Amino acid sequence: MVGEKRLARAAPKVSSANAPAPVAKPRARTAAAIQTEDLVSLLEFGGQAQPAQGRIVQIFEVACRLFALKGFDGVSMRDIALECGISKATLYHYFPDKDSLLRPLAMGVTKALYLHVSRLDDPGLSASERLRLCVGETARFFERHRWAWIASSTNFWNDPQIRARRERIGWRDRYERLVREILEAGVAAGEMRDIDVPVAGRMILGSVNWMSRWYDPKGAMSAPDIALRFCDMVLGGILTPPKRASRAKP
Amino acid sequence: MVGEKRLARAAPKVSSANAPAPVAKPRARTAAAIQTEDLVSLLEFGGQAQPAQGRIVQIFEVACRLFALKGFDGVSMRDIALECGISKATLYHYFPDKDSLLRPLAMGVTKALYLHVSRLDDPGLSASERLRLCVGETARFFERHRWAWIASSTNFWNDPQIRARRERIGWRDRYERLVREILEAGVAAGEMRDIDVPVAGRMILGSVNWMSRWYDPKGAMSAPDIALRFCDMVLGGILTPPKRASRAKP
């Protein structure tokens, strides 16, 4: 999604003469904390949920909900400002442009998910336990930051700023590699069959990721509950065992 | 994606007086076959691939590839016209508005997938065989109509025209119900464990649907190959069986 079209719209004018403000920063608009991926990453995710005060946080929450529902290109800055109860100019007081509203969000979700899961992973456990923990925590992360997750996963995968894009893809790849490592460990230990690890990993992550399309927070099961059922079905299979039946979960 | 904003932009003017053309149809622009979901549905999907001649088909193919890559709101009519090598006015000669470019595509994919799979399903087979066929054919459908599939699955799920939206959701639900019926039959026959059928169905479909996010046609495995591996893993599980090992696939 989101083409490179926006680039052409940037740089509308370069002022008339060439030296009205010699040292740049002619007025220091958007003086407040602009975005700072790390700030958002730590504020919203990772740690405990803070009371979420301040305009910036409000704007972020509104923006990511709208981006999740209508897509980046389907939401105008006016929409966001209106929903926040402020003027569009005020919006630009906090964020220099539209991209910088979505970028830290997309980057933050991708990075924080990996950090969260990798921090909790324990190579000492069995592969099944590690997989259950990884998948369950992923679902918990999704449930907690649902709108941000959806906005992140469906938008901006080719951020026009290629440095940011590369970095983000790096975090995603690290996350996927972690899942594959768990599966490989299980195969190496004889705990799992000699499966095709990349395919298995993508299957598991796919089923979890697709939850964002149908998961209803008001439903009976929580997201981790669902994800763990996924996990158990993949681990033990859904067929009745050929010999006498035995429960899957230990 | 795709909000209701576009509605506000419609109906730009209603002419000046009220009776310049008393019987409507003042000039019959867009005289060519406009869209006709069924035509597209049958032309593109379902039957054999035809040579794909004519402007309308070209426009469809270009549009669905662009919609898949950049999202509905991220693609302008100018983009589509440019890619087709025609002018924007010519585009409007064939399609009355932007929505009618995407609507038959979204409807066609959703409907044709269900028709295709349900036509091939045979309740006389075992549940495992039915599931494998269903999943494999879904993947085959995806592989064949990849851009259309992506454009359809990521856009326009709340078409402003609610009749069309309801109908489309109906086809999707019928498809999902078919998968659940297969699983229920397996459970009832004792072939499968007493699983949570809706959760299992969503897991399988989720993993297949998510393929559209990473599948590469130039890759080593075809989409049905991958999907069937998914299927086998879900059926037989990936854990080493507790007693002596036995191959999963019969």
Place this chain on the structure above:
DNA sequence: CAGCGCCGACCGAACGGTCGGCATTCCGGA
């Protein structure tokens, strides 16, 4: 000459983004 495919030029609205300026609050010096 009727119909079709096609187009350049155009329209009003909405887009992302900017500007100057109005209140209010903060804060150090007198």
Place this chain on the structure above:
DNA sequence: TCCGGAATGCCGACCGTTCGGTCGGCGCTG
């Protein structure tokens, strides 16, 4: 304690561009 400038939060009005969509008319073919 009071004062005055700086910073902050905010906004109405505006800019040039691009949007979806329309219009009248051209050239070609049957």
